[in-house]
Amino acid sequence: xxxxxxxxxxxxxxxxxxxxxxxxxxxxxxxxxxxxxxxxxxxxxxxxxxxxxxxxxxxxxxxxxxxxxxxxxxxxxxxxxxxxxxxxxxxxxxxxxxxxxxxxxxxxxxxxxxx
Amino acid sequence: xxxxxxxxxxxxxxxxxxxxxxxxxxxxxxxxxxxxxxxxxxxxxxxxxxxxxxxxxxxxxxxxxxxxxxxxxxxxxxxxxxxxxxxxxxxxxxxxxxxxxxxxxxxxxxxxxxxx
Numbered sequence: 001x002x003x004x005x006x007x008x009x010x011x012x013x014x015x016x017x018x019x020x021x022x023x024x025x026x027x028x029x030x031x032x033x034x035x036x037x038x039x040x041x042x043x044x045x046x047x048x049x050x051x052x053x054x055x056x057x058x059x060x061x062x063x064x065x066x067x068x069x070x071x072x073x074x075x076x077x078x079x080x081x082x083x084x085x086x087x088x089x090x091x092x093x094x095x096x097x098x099x100x101x102x103x104x105x106x107x108x109x110x111x112x113x114x115x
Numbered sequence: 116x117x118x119x120x121x122x123x124x125x126x127x128x129x130x131x132x133x134x135x136x137x138x139x140x141x142x143x144x145x146x147x148x149x150x151x152x153x154x155x156x157x158x159x160x161x162x163x164x165x166x167x168x169x170x171x172x173x174x175x176x177x178x179x180x181x182x183x184x185x186x187x188x189x190x191x192x193x194x195x196x197x198x199x200x201x202x203x204x205x206x207x208x209x210x211x212x213x214x215x216x217x218x219x220x221x222x223x224x225x226x227x228x229x230x231x
Binding site for chain 1: 146148150155156157158159160163165170171203205207209211217219220222224225227
């Protein structure tokens with residue numbers, strides 16, 4: 001089974017600054033999908049960004065971008081211009097190939113945003 | 116208008132009881148899931164159903180039995196509840212046919228199950 005590792009249990013960033021959350025994964029597949037989900041204290045699971053492994057270009061969604069290094073099996077999330085509302089648990093996830101389609105999650109990184 | 120809805124949001128019960136959590140999605144998706152989030156926030160897949168067919172059944176005790184009456188519903192029934200079952204249970208759905216795996220999973224708001 002694919003494993004996903006988030007090596008930073010907690011991170012802190014000041015408002016308006018930039019922070020990078022790291023994620024590495026282990027797989028023997030060549031084509032797969034990666035996701036970052038955000039879980040605020042409200043408990044909702046919110047999709048932040050996604051990346052297809054066969055695409056070289058890094059995905060970007062407004063202030064959120066990824067640094068996808070396929071050879072290194074690394075998928076880090078960069079949050080620019082951090083806002084108080086970005087405070088949450090962030091989960092990196094690897095999409096299992098069919099059948100099944102399940103997400104394999106990392107253990108999460110708790111992001112604290114300070115004024 | 117909620118895309119994936121779970122009921123109840125909170126469930127407090129005693130050891131040994133049987134309980135059910137309901138999940139419904141109105142997105143027209145063909146695949147539904149149950150995930151368990153433990154006290155350390157770790158999320159793990161329990162079951163996956165595609166067009167009402169069980170696709171994934173992870174190492175979950177037999178006391179957990181999913182039921183999918185139709186593509187829009189995936190309910191979770193738990194028999195003989197134990198202290199270790201205390202967790203947050205998330206239902207999710209996604210469209211898989213013809214999408215190649217890129218479609219995100221949409222999650223419900225979770226059900227916090229507390230065993231006394």
